[in-house]
Amino acid sequence: MNAAPADQIRLLDIQAFDVRLQQLAHRKRSLPEHAEIESLNKDLTQLRDLLVASTTEESDCSREQTKAEQDVDQVRQRANRDQQRLDSGAVTSPKDLENLQREIASLAKRQGDLEDVVLEVMERREAAQERVSELTERVSSVQSKIDDATARRDAASEEIDGEAATASKEREVVAGSIPADLLKLYDKLRVKEGGVGAARLYQRRCEGCRIELDITGVNEVKAASPDTVVRCENCSRILVRTSESGL
Structure with a gap:
């Protein structure tokens, strides 16, 4: 030829432009924000999984607390009815009185046990709520960091794209004369x-x-x-x- x-x-000159375009492409691929965003997204995924687990735990505790409180209320109502019967004097048989008093005592113990369950569940629910609050704040913080890194990456990419566009146009001019x-x-x-x-x-x-x-x-x-x-x-x-x- x-x-x-x-x-x-x-x-x-064409070769110099092509080398410059390669360098710009490499620079764009190698922006530190890429690795930063990838790492932050991994953290965000883990935190969201933990948040879902904690939210589920809090929800389960809420249902468990409601059920335990209903059980306490049922026992309390039954005990109140028995106490009213006892106080009314309607029960006169010694044996029936003994049975009624025994049932009232049993219900009081049962109510106490159930109230302990309610307190235990409330403590677990409170801990879960605190964990949900903490994780929600951490998710928000990491998301803010991702948004910031993304903005920085996009700004840097836009600048590089501008340099590449200028180099490409100049290359076209020279290439047209070859x-x-x-x-x-x-x-x-x-x-x-x-x-x-x-x-x-x-x-x-x-x-x-x-x-x-x-x-x-x-x-x-x-x-x-x-x-x-x-x-x-x-x-x-x-x-x-x-x-x-x-x-």
């Missing part, structure tokens, strides 16, 4: 060779693979016409000759 020396040199077949070869090699399709030949060394040409390679490049598109014998990239090529 042949191309004017000026067009070949412009490939170095012959299509030369640009096509460059793009093909750039994809194949890890982002570098054209490299300057500097002091007989290819700046693409950093390997110095042997004497045979140097003589071949020397013998090549200025319009000939020379390729590096080691990495196959386009070798762009300049006044500093050392030939």
Whole structure:
């Protein structure tokens, strides 16, 4: 392939733009906020799971407390009825009086036991409520941190995108002045060779693979016409000759 020396040199400008675009893309992918947000989201997921568990526990305790209080109320009502019967004097049989007094005593013990259950459940419910409150605050705090990190990431990404857009437009202008077949070869090699399709030949060394040409390679490049598109014998990239090529 042949191309004017000026067009070949412009490939170095294109290469510089492409390297810049690669750097910007890498910088965008490597923003510290990405890792920060990922870590915070993991924390948030764990906290939300704990919050759901604590909320469920509080709800269960609430139902258990209601049931225990209803049991206490039922026993209290029954005891009150028995006490009213006893106080009314309607029960005159000694045996019936004994049975009634025994039942009242039994109900009093039962009521005491149930009230202890209510207190125990209330303590567990209070602890669960405190845990729910604590976890709710922590979830809110972590979410605020995520929102802040997200805003910082988006602002940084927007800035990088702006730089990339400017570089892309400038690349288009330069690319428009380069012959299509030369640009096509460059793009093909750039994809194949890890982002570098054209490299300057500097002091007989290819700046693409950093390997110095042997004497045979140097003589071949020397013998090549200025319009000939020379390729590096080691990495196959386009070798762009300049006044500093050392030939």
